[in-house]
Amino acid sequence: MSAITLSELVIPTFTNGLKTLTHILQAAEAHAKANGLDADAEYVGARLIDDMLPLSFQVQNATTNIRKTLNRVTGAEDQPWEDNEKTFAELYKRIDRAQALLSAVDAAKIDAASDNEVLLPFGPQGIKLSAKASVLNQAIPNYFFHVQTAFAILRSKGVPIGKRDFIGSFLELY
Structure with a gap:
């Protein structure tokens, strides 16, 4: 059995999560549309609870x-992006922009950096760890937190989605 490379973990995981979004x-x-609602007005600013972000x-995070x-x-x-999406069309463009990054990234460069030390901006001094540890222990969990929260917001607003809708992209169901 061969080891999974960092790029084999990063690129498909993020790509499939974007498909889920x-x-x-x-x-x-x-x-x-089926219920005569304005999706932009109904969902883009929706939150699970008042003190949680919409x-x-x-999607932005x-x-x-x-x-x-x-x-x-x-x-x-890093070249920051503006976080100003207010419509579904703008959210789709943002997802496409992230997908373009994934499509363009050099997998060999990711793999070569697996053991390199990186600095996570966490707390006043940040945390130094290997690129691999940063992906496994921060990037992927953080990513799924936000994808799952988006799912939960829509579900809480009555959108008829379930586990298959969340995990289907990872199983190549859609």
Whole structure:
């Protein structure tokens, strides 16, 4: 059995999560249309609870996590994106932008950096750890937190989505 490379973990995991985000956003739009609702008004600013950030933030942060992870691991300079999406069309463009990063990244560069030390901006001094540990212990869990929170927000608003909708992209069901 061969070892899984860091790129084999990063690229498909993030790509499939983006497919999940797209799928659940499409389900939300279809649900809104079927019920005479404005999807942008109903869902983009929706939250699970008042002190939690909205759906738009969850998509923004999931995609930001991809950008920052790829840059951190490959040593590329991070170019921040504006977080100003207010419509489903804008959220889809953001997802496409993150997918373009994943499609363009050099897998060999990710793999070569697996043992390199990176700095996670966490706390006043940050945390130094290997690129591999940063992906496994921060990037992927953080990514799934935001994808799952987006799912939960839409589900709480009555969008008829379930486990198959969340995990289907990982099993190549859609």
